Structure formats: structure tokens, C-alpha cells
Amino acid sequence: MSTDFDNFYTTAVRRVVLYLYAACGDRSDAQDIAQEAFARAWQHWPKVSGYEDPEAWVRTVAWRIMSNRWRGLQRALSTRIRLGPTDDVAHGPSPDRVAVIDALQRLPRPQRQAIALHYLMDMPVDEIAATTGVPAGTVKARLSRARTALGRLLDDHEQEISDVATHA
Template sequence: MASAEQQFDEFYRRHYAIVAAQIALFLGDRAEAEDIAQEAFCRAWNRWSQVSGYDNPAGWVHTVSHRLAISRWRRLRTALTHRLRHRSEVVPPPDPGRVDLVSALATLPDAQRRVVVLHYLADLGVDEIAAREGVPVGTVKSWLHRGRTRLATALDQREGATQ
């Protein structure tokens, strides 16, 4: 008499290809069907002492595989519906002036860029910037002056190039 493992191996050899093919026809995806068929047979193996006693163990595996396929199909449909409903809005292109400003800021030395951004974009005072950077107030004022001068020159050059 064959062991339970041998019986299951024979059962698997006889029925796996049929189950996988039927699920592939149902889903239209061979790889997904093979995964589902494997899952159904794993579940059959976990319950083999019970399933092997059924009149039609192959019918049980077919039923489980179809239920798994339907469940995956529903999850995919739900995900697709969610994705379509929450499609991101079309974002307008960036303002050319902003692009020019960002490009001009990138040309500044790091210290000048930091103080210009902290002062004009983060609305920090010169004293706060000096404390944050760990430098004297006069240094911050100097960096701001140099940074503004360089930005003005860079932006004037960009404006002249686009006209």
C-alpha cells in the first residue's frame, strides 16, 4: 500500500496540468494560473487525510482553484477601480520664473544660497540666521548682499537670453 505522500504525488502528477490549464483559460494568464494551481494543491496536501477520502478529490482541487482565481480577479478589479478613481490630476508645468530662480540659486555658493533661502523663503531674520549658522551677523549680511547681487546678475542674464 502506498504512503499518503506517494498517493498525493500521483494525484498531483495526474491533475496539476489540467487544473493549471483551466485556470489559465479563465484568467488569461498562465503564470498566475500556475501560482493558483500550486496554492490549491498545497491546500489539498495540508488536508490530504480528509481530501483523499472524498469521492472526487480532483473536484475539490478544481473548486478551490476556481475560488482562488475569482478572489484574485476581484482583488485586481478592486485595485484597478481604486486606481482609476484616484488617478492623479494633471499638474501644470512649472512657472518659468520659478525654474529660472531655482537655476540661479543653484549657481550660488552653499553659504550664500542657504542664507538667501532662509531669509527670503523661510522668513528668518538676520540674527536668527546668524545663530543657526553659527556665524556673526555681519557675515550673514555680507552673504546676503553677495547672494542677491549674484542672483540679480544670473536672472538678468537668463532674461536677456530668452528675449
Template sequence: MDAVLTVAERTRVEATPDFDEWVAARGLSLLRLAYVLTGSREDAEDVVQDALSRALPRWSRISGLADPDAYVRRMVVNANVSRWRRTRKRETPRPVPDGALVVTGIALEDHDALWRACRRLPDDQRTAIVLRYYEDLGYAEIAEMTGVREGSVRSRVSRGIAALRAELGEDDD
């Protein structure tokens, strides 16, 4: 027997994007975020795969949220945090592929130096800086996504920026 849907339920069902369509539209954005968080294409792919494999069985609930993109971005951040907690002691640096990330407004040499300096930051500082400046999130949003207090996020960003400035030889001005 067919169930009768209310207008609100019908609108929600019609507005709910199919998981495959949503991934096709948002997958590259998630991969870029994960790449900036991890610094490695392989790790980024693993992090996104983990997040999406957890999102798929819950997609009917996630797609009904006001901002499913934000929810899945948080899943990517959480998957990355879980990954670096597991591998913190076994991490080995890898070279950054040529042309991996394009930043406008700075010379290529400066971009490479900045990226290498970011890779040397502790994972928690790098995550906070990426979410603050790459994803343009506020401190409260970052705190909620990473599960730490807002003061800790501010401290991580501040310490990370100070470390970058010291390594790149820039003044605090």
C-alpha cells in the same frame, strides 16, 4: 505497538501517492486548467496554490478517493470562483502573453481572436465553456463542480458560445 493492517488497508496505503509526487505529476495540468479559467498566469498560480494548500492537510482522505484528480480539479474551480467573486469589481484586463496557449487546428490569428473574445466573457460563462470544451466535462459534472443547476450551466455555455460567435462574426450554423 504496531497496528496490524488488513490487506485492503495495506493496499490502500501502498497505492496512496505521496502528495509531493502527486503534485509533481499533476501540477502542470492543474496550472493549465487554472490558466484557462483565469486568463492570467499569476492568477492561475494563485488559484492552484490556494487549492493545493487546502488539499495538503486533507491529503490522506483525498488520496483515498476513487478519483483524487477530479476532487482537486473541483478545488481549483472553487478557488477560482471564490477569487472572481472577491475581485469581480476590481478586475483589470492584462495582455495575453505570446504563445501562452497552443490550440491545434486553427490559425494563430484566429486563436488570438478567440482567446481575446473568451477573456471578455463574464467569468461564469467563461468557466462553463472552459470546463465543457477544454476539460471535456458533461453538463451535470460542471453543475456539480460550480454549485449551480445543470440548466444554468447549459444556459451559460449557450450564451457564451452565442457571444463568441457574435464577436467573431460567425453564423450560428
């Protein structure tokens, strides 16, 4: 059992982390969530290993873990807003990375998931449909809407940068 799981983990972990990174925008969180999902797969390996696509099971579990964390973060953020600002000094990522992550986060979750699976996991539409349990036409619509929204959001970001540079 151990060797079988080790081989599965070695083969799948990079793809799962990449998928989660695209969805949540933070590499460390993506790695933590992936580890938790793989730990759950290990706990249930006799059952999970019998599935046609154990990696899809891990991605689904990881997506749920990430969604639960977001709900917790939203509650924490609401609390911080009520309590007022802190004196924390932030040293963050580049403005372009922030813009892409912000744009992805502004997409509805189903669109963000479709984008991550299609462009980062190189999954075809039919496979995304099977993984997410929605018709292929729905996946195509989500991808189209997400691309349009991302283009608009990133164009808005470029315009903001241009406006700031012009007035500086």
C-alpha cells in the same frame, strides 16, 4: 501519504492549470492559483483523498481562489482609475490572444467555467453538472450561450481589426 499525494499531483496538475488558464487568461496566475489549491489539498489530504474525485475538489478551491483574486484586482483597478494613469509601458501578448482572453472574460463566470471544463478539460455535460452542482440542462444552456457570445465577441474583434486596416 506523500507518495499518494505526489501521484495525484503529477496526474492532475496540468489539467487544473489548463482549466485555470482558460478561466483567467494568464498562465502565471493559473500556475500560482493551482499551486495554492494543491497546497490546500496537501494540508487536508487525509480527508480530500477520500473524496470520489479529489481533482474536482482542487478545481473548486482553485476557482474560489481565482474569484477572490479578481475581486481584489477589481478593487485595485478602481483605485488606479481614481488616482489617474501611470507612465508604465506595456509589452503584452498578441492581439488575437488578447481578443480571446477579453472575450472569455466578458462571459459570465458560470459560462466561462462551463467552457473551460468542457473544451479544455474534455468533461462531458453530465460530469460538469455533477462538478458544478447544476442540472445538465443548465450546463447545456451555458455552453450554448457562451459559444454564441464568444462568436459574436470575436467577430466584433475581427471587424475592428478590419476597420483599422481599412483606415490606416
